[in-house]
Amino acid sequence: MFLVDATVVNVALPYIASDLHFSATGMSWVLNLYTLAFGGLLLLGSRIGDRIGRRRALVIGVLAFTAASLLGGFAPSGEWLLIFRTLQGAAAALAAPSTLALIATTFAEGAERGRALSVFSSISGAGASIGLILGGALTDWIDWRWVLFINVPIGLAIAALAPRYVAETPRQRGSFDATGALTGTLGVTALVYGFIRAAEEDWGDGLALGAFGTAVLLLAAFLATELRVRQPLVALRLFTDRNRALSYAAMLMIPGGMFGTFYFSTQYLQAAGLGFSPLRAGLAFMPMTIPLFAAARLAPRAQARFGPKRVALAGTALNTAGAVWLSQLSAGTGYWAGLFGPLVLIGVGIGLTMMQINTLILAGVRAQDAGSASGLLQTMQQLGGSLGLAVLVTVFGAATSGTGGDGFISGASAAFAGGAVFSAAAFLVVLGVKPPKRQN
Template sequence: MYTNPGAAVTTAGSTTAQRSGLVLVAAAAAQFLVAFDMSVINVALPDIQRSLHFTDADLSWVVNAYALAFGGLLLLGGRLCDVAGTRRVLVTGLIVFGVVSVAGTFAPTAGLLVTARALQGVGAAMIAPAGLAALSQAFPDGAARAKAFGIGAMCSALGGAIGVVLSGVLTQGLNWRWIMFAGAPVALAAAVAAVRGLPAHQAGGGRLDLPGALFATGGLVVLVCAVIATDTRGWGSPAVLGGGALTVVLLAAFVVVEKRTPDPLVRFSTLLRPRIGLANAIMCVVCAGQFGGFYFVSLYMQRGLGYSPSTTGLAFLPFCAGLVVGIVGSSKLLPRFGARPLLVVGTALAALGMAVFSTMSVGGGFVWTVLVPSLVASVGIGLSFMPLSNVATADAPPGDVGMASGLLSASRQIGGSVGLAALVSIAATVTANSHAPADLALVSGYSRALMVCALLLLAGTVLSLFFPSTVQPTPRPA
């Protein structure tokens, strides 16, 4: 009987493409969920406080519980991908995230809602690095990798922006509980795609570095706690300074342990590779500027321009559009020009947009105060965001891809959290020292903080100038 070998090859290729497509769906959804859940809760906080009778002091834990669990466990989640397998970590994290989101929707008390938010952070600390690792493994090189990471970066960036949009719309139109529920269907659908797309037996072996995990998680948790404490205490308070000192001690112990263990949580030889190290540094400052920009612009639209929560959310749609343009453009340009030009131009545009934002005034017009800087900054962030996610894992050895993904996720989260806390402190200080009327003083604080956001993004431009070239020269004909 005659067998057509071409048909077998075609079928195998079709199956491989289908599995890669499922991996892309799962990974992109994971990146969307992590960013979405960081931004979607903020506008709903007043409604949550009234519904569950939070005190003013306790309300911040709706945000902080998530940030503590997420920021503290990211490195551990990344290394688990290398030891236990990317599929196992991604699917487990998505299921945890989805189930806890449903449970948190029906939380009857403040304590149970805070617990649900902390468990969401645990799930996010697994799916953020696992999503990047899955992309890196399914799309190892070439234009397909650039396109896949472009889609992942777009979903991540849009998750943060859409979170702000839906936060206002759902809170005002329905109920704050829909915000907790919103991510559950996405998480469970992504888990199905990951099960079908990723290979079942993918564990890389080795042992999990438990002492290193303890010191790294402890150091990051203490750091985030110290940053959170600045909301109610000054940066020079004993609690904040003590937390900073304890962070240094724990992370120093972590470095010592990592240098002595054969299976470290972080392999410093990988971290110190130029593209990986610089990508993490640039991601840290870019996210500090981006998170700060989201925060202060949303406050300005409500308190400086008098927008309602839903109008504020809709006003972020141009920012979403700019992100799409920037990320689609970077996906097409990266294989041709490499990462450095995109990073330089992207961070410079983002810095320019934030600088224009900083010229805000009470009662300013939408076009020049919000629309124009939104488009400039968002296109710049889109141009730079995808190359960072791509190159931060491209140079990692196969056994360290999960670790590299966890490092990049940690750089993003810690940069955003620490940067935002510092910027809030700067804005509060400027407002407190102003002798202008209350609304003018408030907006002057936002303006100063946004100028610092612009300087952070400009620091990313300077770092990008030193980024190694990622384009191989075309060989000359003989």
């Protein structure tokens, strides 16, 4: 539900922008404020889950998310929609760390946890692409506001069933690193705002430069806080393991290109290129969704035979190839020639990669660090998507500056090329991973 919501509004964006008067670059905030609040507060949400019990954190977060979704569906203006999207992200940050932490503490490391992570990875990896299909169907059949209303029955069902099927975890003592949460979240928000402001204006804009300067100061304060406090949000000992540190870096980069692919492809399919309806645009992502599910289900067997490093390298290579192919988009390119093939490659690539990265991050993690490690994994995923989209929106803005009627195509091609750079960087990072010992 949380990852679907990161993309479910993509297909509805042209309608949201028309109804609530967002600019071409400003509407990216509908996505970014959700992922910023989600990613920026995940570590704090993980710590709260340790303190109050992870099942309780899951239920409270889901109920808050459900309420914010309901209010967002009734948003009377763009400003109110952005407020409720931010609240959705904050609520997701409380609940989401508990999901992966519960897997890490419930299933023994090895084949048992591998099977559980395979299911988790296939659901979470496909969640983003499922959101595009669901968003298209709801927008086309009913109204764009139903991309938010749909969370209400799902959230209520989760909150009702969790106490019956999920065991509560022991509570841990400790304090909340509120300063770290505040400086980290605001620092990343300022950084994203700087990129989007530069895309709307130019790189010499005073507000953009001020945002970048503020981001540097806040993120430096965040690092200083984490080095000083007794119980930091980021347990720096997690980075002492080489494979885990490199895997976190890969988890930051992979969504950076993926979110841009969703954002610009949906606009090309609808308003800027092919004139698809919202439902048809959503269904156009099936060539990515189905291979992603299939590859994620095959990932455990591939991991057992070749090891997580080799499988992750194959996945990131396919993802990069798909992004490079997308960057060749032109005004005369149709769906089958320009989008179908790249989406298949990206789907297989993501499906093969995500479980391997999750496995490398959680390998050897201590039970008391499971919540922190899981929260940090999801933080990298959400912040990577948000920062990556902000960078690619900036690339898009620079490429469309001064262009004529084909401005969107030029900008989208440049943004897809930027996404390929993110994917290639993830490939190089995974290349540095040391093959872990095989476990039965």
